[in-house]
Amino acid sequence: MENKVYVIGRAENVPEEEYRRYLNPMKTRRYGRLLKRALATALKVIGETGVEHPDAIINGTALGCLEETEYLLNGLALEGEEVSMPTHFMQSTHNTVASLIGIYTHTHGYNCTYSHRKISFECAMQDAFIQMKVGKIRTALVCANDELPPGVKKIFNDLGFGKELVDGNSIPMVGVATDRSVAVMLSTEPGKHPLAEITAVEIWHGVGKEDTAEIKYTAL
Secondary structure (H helix, E strand, O other), X not given: OOOOEEEXXXXXXXXXXXXXXXXXXXXXXXXXXXXXHHHHHHHHHHHHHOOOOXXXXXXXXXXXXXXHHHHHHHHHHHHOOOOOOHHXXXXXXOOXXXXXXXXXXXXXXXXXXXXXXXXHHXXXXXXXXXXXXXXXXXXXXXEEEEOOOHHHHHHHHHOOOHHHOEOOOEEHHHOEOOXXXXXXXXXXXXOOOOOEEEEEEEXXXXXXXXXXXXXXXXXO
16 A cells, blocks of 8 residues: 655745754855755754654755856866865755755755756655655655856846846746745655645656646645
8 A cells, every 4th residue: 555645844945034043153154045045944844844854855956056056167267277166066066955954964864866957846756755655765855946146147137038037036948947945844644734645746758848747736
């Protein structure tokens, strides 16, 4: 018999003024904007649900840590390839966010990152959903994290794509969902106050067009 999959907690875009509730300023002083927001958002849902060490941490990101990548590339362009920028280099990879959450919370289970344009979060959700249905894991923290730093917005404006920006946060043409951080805690047990039951996660490959996805759920 397959397990049911419940959403038992959700958090989105913890504002900077609330970071002190969740982040140790000494540990996070070198973290970039997206990393701080992603970590604070994840820690918020972990605290609200009481699931301190989920069996899996899975993140979906369209373009990864753009600001750190921008700092790294600008440094290389201005100072040459011999410049030493280990922090920006380590924090520029797509799997940085999921790894950071695991390290910060001392959670050493399944840790994975999906990067599939605008359906990256749905891919991450499908991974968790399948593993939970078959009983491989019982809890999962599924996240979506992307950013559009000012430098990237300027580049798109200079290229004439400014009109593609939606509310200043989204660039549909490159598959970026939004400038956001979302964290969802899933469990095979409903707990006291479940938000929804996930019934299916469907992904369709588009021939010659964008792939699409849908998360089907029943609100509780």
